Amino acid sequence: MQTGHGDGATPDRATTDEPREKCGVVGVSLADRDAARPVYYALYALQHRGQDSAGIVTHDGFQQHDHVEMGLVGDAFDEADVEALAGSTGIGHVRYPTAGSVDQSCAQPFTVSFNSGSLGLSHNGNLVNADELRDELAGLGHAFTSDGDTEVIAHDLARNLLDGDLLHAVRETMGRIHGSYSLTVMHDDRVLGVRDPRGNRPLVVGELDDGYVLASESAAIDVLDGDLVRDVRPGEAILLDADGTGYESRQLFEVDDTAHCFFEHVYFARPDSVIDGTLVYDARRELGGALWRESGIDTDVVMPVPDSGRAFASGYADAAQADDASVEFAEGLMKNRYVGRTFIMPTQDERERAVRLKLNPIRSTVEGKSVTLIDDSIVRGTTSTQLVELLRDAGAESVHVRIGAPPIVAPCYFGIDMATREELIAADKTTAEIRETVGADSLAYLSVDAVAAALDEVREDLCLGCVTGEYPYDVAGEATDRDVDRPSPTGLAEADD
Ligand code: SF4
The missing domain is CATH 3.60.20.10 (Aminohydrolase, N-terminal nucleophile (Ntn) domain)
Incomplete structure (x- = not known):
């Protein structure tokens, strides 16, 4: 065949x-x-x-x-x-x-x-x-x-x-x-x-x-x-x-209702692609702006996790500056583009080292500063934990993490390899517990409603299965988005929670 x-x-x-x-x-x-x-x-x-x-x-x-x-x-x-x-x-x-x-x-x-x-x-x-x-x-x-x-x-x-x-x-x-x-x-x-x-x-x-x-x-x-x-x-x-x-x-x-995968705009699609009438880069900047309005914090610098957080961070910083916040946009982490996905990491110790091989802090933009680190999502939480540690080791005074999507609480059954429910850090942890695990001074995700508004869609027209646990197609053992009414899983967690 x-x-x-x-x-x-x-x-x-x-x-x-x-x-x-x-x-x-x-x-x-x-x-x-x-x-x-x-x-x-x-x-x-x-x-x-x-x-x-x-x-x-x-x-x-x-x-x-x-x-x-x-x-x-x-x-x-x-x-x-x-x-x-x-x-x-x-x-x-x-x-x-x-x-x-x-x-x-x-x-x-x-x-x-x-x-x-x-x-x-x-x-x-x-x-x-x-x-x-x-x-x-x-x-x-x-x-x-x-x-x-x-x-x-x-x-x-x-x-x-x-x-x-x-x-x-x-x-x-x-x-x-x-x-x-x-x-x-x-x-x-x-x-x-x-x-x-x-x-x-x-x-x-x-x-x-x-x-x-x-x-x-x-x-x-x-x-x-x-x-x-x-x-x-x-x-x-x-x-x-x-x-x-x-x-x-x-x-x-x-x-009647569509079920566009919102994660295409958040993560998967190229920023230069237009999907369902929206340029992905613009959508990510919008999401970043919404993140500032929902949970912005006025730190010395705002920096992206390269490359996935870049458009979010630029939208966040622009929205902050429009509100007269003194926050400066800076690249604080440099990516080694030659560490490919076939990199062999047989032991846990070596896997932990992987972040050091991929990303290195720029000390001058980090040292002695309060830092907001922006990314698009947290899956298992291992990368975020290591990045917060990296920034602290490089002299950051405080590290605040902002995520341009809601917590991923459930797996995807529709073509995305998202890890199992057991592996997802947000599946059984509150935002406060995740903040503690990753070691950040504060952590906030974007709300589901803000995602829909930023993408110019109503909630009913998006698939939000991985962030709500309510799916647009019938999946054995799971709820559908037609029969469950749950509040948006989001929130801000600070160190003194
Ligand atoms: S569950 Fe839905 S929104 Fe989440 S990745 Fe899968 S298709 Fe996209």
Whole structure:
């Protein structure tokens, strides 16, 4: 079913203290040139969404070509691999696995050949009923080669294609799969993009000089010198014309409430991408400004945790200065960009040293100062603890931590590797207890309502599952956001609490 080879060096998840995006998807249809190279460049632009495998599938009007390999885009393809992918339509994928194995069997795009043609599928998201569908399809004789949910979608689509065209098949499959998905699909030489009915994961459509492109983020359109047309709407399918001259839109499902993942704006997406109508960089600055207004403290300096906290810190500092606070924005931590995620840290002692290898304080901006340290989130709390200690060792008089999102209290089931409930520091600790654990003089998170206001959305239109424990899709054993009314888990904790 799939080609490619490789053994795929995979990071030890126990050593990471960051949420990880699952995947990025691309689809391209061009008038008169091969699609593989634009797909390849677009995948580079989406590399932050997945680093374990990369793949491209194209169609030349007669047959499908594919190359799927473990590793980063730059390692997965050489010039000859890209050249060999003939055809003016193609889809691509970068993957970080949160469902299924960490090996080649789950690398994407997933391909299926059947009597009436070929199918390629790229998926960002996570189904909540994949096991049930897999059992049903296996009972009907479908043979599975992986344990991933993408293969379940591919088999269901292939089955529905026996009774109709691609739009019909996608609609039928959407009626059966539940959970989060943005897909790019290639049936023979036609490329289609679709977003789940609640629009959890992003997907945009863009126009090139000689064709159209679908991508997880608009940064992938920018890299192709294209123009962002718009977001694909929740429940909408966009079918690109095979000759690259246009596209057809079909609203396949309608829902009242969307469930956009708010963490895309907070952490996952590139700051230069526009998602659901908002530039991510602006959204992060807004969140930073809201953080100042909710829990600002007038310290000597405000500094970001690089790079994730930078836009938050600049929005926070601007809002502080607008209120005549004397706080100065400064870079107080320097990042070593060459410490990659494959860094080997076999012992706890070495894992603790990892922060020292990645970040080093700039003593002159820290020594003798009261410092506000801004970041986007706290997952396990290990990084924050070490950073507070680093700043104190560098002579900080006091260290106040401000977080541009609410506490992460529950896991994500929809395509983000967020750690388990047991590993999340906020799952069973109050803000005061977390402050004590990380050793800060004060700690504050942004409230859920402030997040919704800063993103120009109402709470009901966002997925906030990981910060409220109330999910937009039915997950066994968990509450849904339709039947629970809990207060926002937020608050400010100071040293004398
Ligand atoms: S649970 Fe959190 S990370 Fe997962 S989709 Fe919802 S908001 Fe995003």
